[in-house]
Amino acid sequence: MSAAVQEVAGAGLAPRAPVMELRGVSRRFSRGLDLAAKVAQRLGAPVKEEIVHAVDGVDLSIAKGEVVGLVGESGCGKSTLGRMVAGILPPSDGAILWRGRDLRSLNGADAREAKLRTQMIFQDPYASLNPRLKVAEIVGEAPMVHGIVRRRDLEPYVDEQMRRAGLDPAFRRRYPHQFSGGQRQRIGIARALAVQPDFLVCDEAVAALDVSIQAQILNLFMKLRRELDLTYLFISHDLGVVEHLSDRVVIMYLGRVVEAAPAEEVFRRANHPYTQALLSEVPRIETRKRAFAGVKGEIPSPLNPPPGCHFHPRCPHAFDRCRVERPALKPVAAGHTSACHLNDRT
Amino acid sequence: MTATLEVRDLKTHFFTRAGVVRAVDGVSFAVDRGKVLGLVGESGSGKTVTGFSIMGLVDPPGRIAGGKILFKGRDLASLSEEEMRALRGNRIAMIFQDPMMTLNPVLRIDTQMIETVQAHERVSREEARQRARDALGQVGIPSPDERLRSYPHQFSGGMRQRVAIAIALLHKPDVIVADEPTTALDVTIQGQILAEAQKLCRVTGTAMIWITHDLSVVAGLADDIAVMYAGRVVEQGPVDEVLDAPFHPYTVGLIGSVPSRNRRGEPLRQIPGMTPSLLDLPAGCTFRARCPRAEPRCAEPPPMAEYSPGRFARCIHPYNVPEMAA
Ligand SMILES: Nc1ncnc2c1ncn2[C@@H]1O[C@H](COP(=O)(O)OP(=O)(O)OP(=O)(O)O)[C@@H](O)[C@H]1O
Ligand SMILES: Nc1ncnc2c1ncn2[C@@H]1O[C@H](COP(=O)(O)OP(=O)(O)O)[C@@H](O)[C@H]1O
Ligand code: SF4
Ligand SMILES: [Mg+2]
Ligand SMILES: [Mg+2]
Numbered sequence: 122m123s124a125a126v127q128e129v130a131g132a133g134l135a136p137r138a139p140v141m142e143l144r145g146v147s148r149r150f151s152r153g154l155d156l157a158a159k160v161a162q163r164l165g166a167p168v169k170e171e172i173v174h175a176v177d178g179v180d181l182s183i184a185k186g187e188v189v190g191l192v193g194e195s196g197c198g199k200s201t202l203g204r205m206v207a208g209i210l211p212p213s214d215g216a217i218l219w220r221g222r223d224l225r226s227l228n229g230a231d232a233r234e235a236k237l238r239t240q241m242i243f244q245d246p247y248a249s250l251n252p253r254l255k256v257a258e259i260v261g262e263a264p265m266v267h268g269i270v271r272r273r274d275l276e277p278y279v280d281e282q283m284r285r286a287g288l289d290p291a292f293r294r295r296y297p298h299q300f301s302g303g304q305r306q307r308i309g310i311a312r313a314l315a316v317q318p319d320f321l322v323c324d325e326a327v328a329a330l331d332v333s334i335q336a337q338i339l340n341l342f343m344k345l346r347r348e349l350d351l352t353y354l355f356i357s358h359d360l361g362v363v364e365h366l367s368d369r370v371v372i373m374y375l376g377r378v379v380e381a382a383p384a385e386e387v388f389r390r391a392n393h394p395y396t397q398a399l400l401s402e403v404p405r406i407e408t409r410k411r412a413f414a415g416v417k418g419e420i421p422s423p424l425n426p427p428p429g430c431h432f433h434p435r436c437p438h439a440f441d442r443c444r445v446e447r448p449a450l451k452p453v454a455a456g457h458t459s460a461c462h463l464n465d466r467t
Numbered sequence: 468m469t470a471t472l473e474v475r476d477l478k479t480h481f482f483t484r485a486g487v488v489r490a491v492d493g494v495s496f497a498v499d500r501g502k503v504l505g506l507v508g509e510s511g512s513g514k515t516v517t518g519f520s521i522m523g524l525v526d527p528p529g530r531i532a533g534g535k536i537l538f539k540g541r542d543l544a545s546l547s548e549e550e551m552r553a554l555r556g557n558r559i560a561m562i563f564q565d566p567m568m569t570l571n572p573v574l575r576i577d578t579q580m581i582e583t584v585q586a587h588e589r590v591s592r593e594e595a596r597q598r599a600r601d602a603l604g605q606v607g608i609p610s611p612d613e614r615l616r617s618y619p620h621q622f623s624g625g626m627r628q629r630v631a632i633a634i635a636l637l638h639k640p641d642v643i644v645a646d647e648p649t650t651a652l653d654v655t656i657q658g659q660i661l662a663e664a665q666k667l668c669r670v671t672g673t674a675m676i677w678i679t680h681d682l683s684v685v686a687g688l689a690d691d692i693a694v695m696y697a698g699r700v701v702e703q704g705p706v707d708e709v710l711d712a713p714f715h716p717y718t719v720g721l722i723g724s725v726p727s728r729n730r731r732g733e734p735l736r737q738i739p740g741m742t743p744s745l746l747d748l749p750a751g752c753t754f755r756a757r758c759p760r761a762e763p764r765c766a767e768p769p770p771m772a773e774y775s776p777g778r779f780a781r782c783i784h785p786y787n788v789p790e791m792a793a
Binding site (some may be wrong): 194195301303331332333334335336337339340343344358360361362364365366384385398399402403404405406407408409410411412413414415416417419420435 | 509510607623624625626653654655656657658659660661662665680681682683684686687688690706707710720721722724725726727728729731732734735736737738741742
């Protein structure tokens with residue numbers, strides 16, 4: 122692992138060819154109108170459909186073998202971004218390049234391959250597993266359908282995926298409800314591995330697990346990375362987890378990337394005031410009897426985000442320009458970008 | 468000095484068809500005025516049931532099967548439901564993980580808060596409203612007057628939790644049991660709520676039991692810590708000492724698996740296996756099957772022993788015990 126970390130960290134300036142590249146990617150959702158609003162609209166009332174800018178103009182490039190941690194508070198667009206990267210949600214604007222090719226331009230076998238190569242692991246393993254299927258069916262279904270394995274080889278193939286995910290193949294005939302939370306997450310991982318992905322999008326994959334079980338699953342992710350040369354987009358609101366296993370960390374706030382840098386750099390020299398605030402609020406086991414303060418204000422609604430820099434209403438350093446102009450993501454150090462007007466000030 | 472709240476050998480069992488679930492099985496601790504006790508443990512270890520027992524909220528098939536809950540020396544477990552109701556929400560309050568356990572979705576915030584005030588005190592509506600407004604201000608809710616006229620669904624999750632806390636504060640209770648109140652919240656909002664909790668203990672002298680699975684929150688907030696495993700407290704003592712030099716192998720394992728306690732990128736230390744089912748607990752030390760220090764003697768139930776002054780562990784083979792005692 123450490124060899125891979127160094128390689129990527131060293132490549133901070135000239136990263137290896139990206140496996141995944143996002144260019145100006147946005148995703149909007151319209152909150153449908155309820156019946157009363159629809160009627161009012163028909164009658165000429167100025168009722169507009171509400172638009173959520175879940176992801177708003179994101180540029181991001183992920184190199185092969187890299188672990189990119191994606192952090193941010195609830196509703197900031199992490200899952201939406203993750204689903205677009207995994208190819209299960211199309212962007213409203215912008216392009217996603219997979220191995221240098223626009224996902225929209227792919228068809229037939231290429232499109233199918235792109236989809237299989239990137240797999241997603243979810244937070245709630247229970248909700249993402251069909252309760253009526255046995256583990257062997259859950260894990261074996263996709264590789265059978267996609268012709269990755271022949272029927273007569275299926276059984277040993279499924280056993281191998283289960284073992285890899287740390288599950289005893291003796292449990293192959295059991296149903297999801299017969300497993301603990303940690304084991305169910307392992308089933309989700311075995312299912313993803315069964316289609317031979319090289320890229321995993323993990324969306325809060327350990328958030329529902331107890332610490333001791335969380336450690337087991339995180340160790341499994343790191344082991345799989347070494348063994349299978351996987352690339353990860355690791356979504357989590359837990360900065361401790363992200364710090365531990367990411368090479369690079371991307372911070373989002375209300376649909377936008379506000380800062381991106383190698384992990385150690387983010388935790389040592391955060392540039393963006395939001396990142397700084399976030400880091401100062403993370404409780405740490407090393408810090409005793411501290412005085413908590415909290416970042417003032419609420420997280421604004423993505424239905425009606427503040428103009429300019431989205432963080433300005435809560436930012437202790439905000440000045441006039443922050444209230445009107447969107448700050449661009451600009452380099453502040455090698456491999457380190459931040460979107461804050463303060464950086465233009467000196 | 469008697470502690471504000473003392474729990475002695477509490478046993479709360481659920482008599483289910485599948486068998487007796489000993490959710491809480493001999494738990495003891497004490498909290499003083501103005502202090503915070505962090506009650507930590509993984510899911511299913513009995514934290515919530517302990518909190519519910521203190522509040523007198525355990526429903527059948529569960530019941531308190533033994534022990535004492537002493538509130539300023541008075542045993543709550545022996546009170547009638549009516550006597551308990553007079554204390555609940557008044558001298559002893561609970562903050563739940565889900566604020567909607569406290570809030571009524573169809574009532575305006577002012578209605579709910581005024582009712583709560585008037586349930587325990589003879590005050591005018593206007594005075595009660597003033598108290599509600601002050602409590603909202605105290606937990607950092609901007610424009611409290613306007614907020615009083617809102618319904619719970621008009622608040623974000625963090626604000627709802629702050630309203631629930633404001634309701635718990637209305638009578639300046641002597642004891643607050645807070646059951647994972649920030650687990651579902653974002654860090655910047657969690658920080659606000661922890662700040663309120665700290666202020667409350669300092670200013671009103673409330674004794675607080677802060678239930679969480681997050682050791683880092685306890686580290687920053689609590690004075691003392693009690694670690695639960697499978698229905699029992701397996702270690703307790705002052706926060707600094709327990710976190711810096713834990714005795715019980717389970718505490719050692721829990722602390723070790725926190726990512727920041729490991730070198731970046733290295734495999735995390737992990738506790739093997741998983742928590743045993745409460746219906747089928749192993750005899751002797753219940754942590755035995757997962758414990759790296761287990762030995763034949765562990766097949767006997769280990770007693771809670773005071774290995775150094777004020778520090779207890781339920782283990783016959785603890786780590787970090789000072790030479791003399793070991
Ligand atoms: N299908 C949808 N229809 C309408 N709005 C949506 C949809 N999916 C997401 N949103 C909105 O887009 C925003 C971003 O949501 P997203 O799920 O990506 O956030 P997140 O960062 O993953 O949050 P969390 O940490 O809570 O999982 C939110 O305001 C959400 O309500
Ligand atoms: N109503 C109930 N009936 C049967 N068992 C219960 C009931 N409520 C809780 N338990 C059991 O008591 C144990 C402790 O639960 P709980 O106190 O909620 O744990 P924690 O809060 O530490 O996660 C669990 O094994 C749980 O299944
Ligand atoms: S009593 Fe034995 S098995 Fe239990 S924690 Fe101590 S050493 Fe481990
Ligand atoms: Mg999400
Ligand atoms: Mg609980």
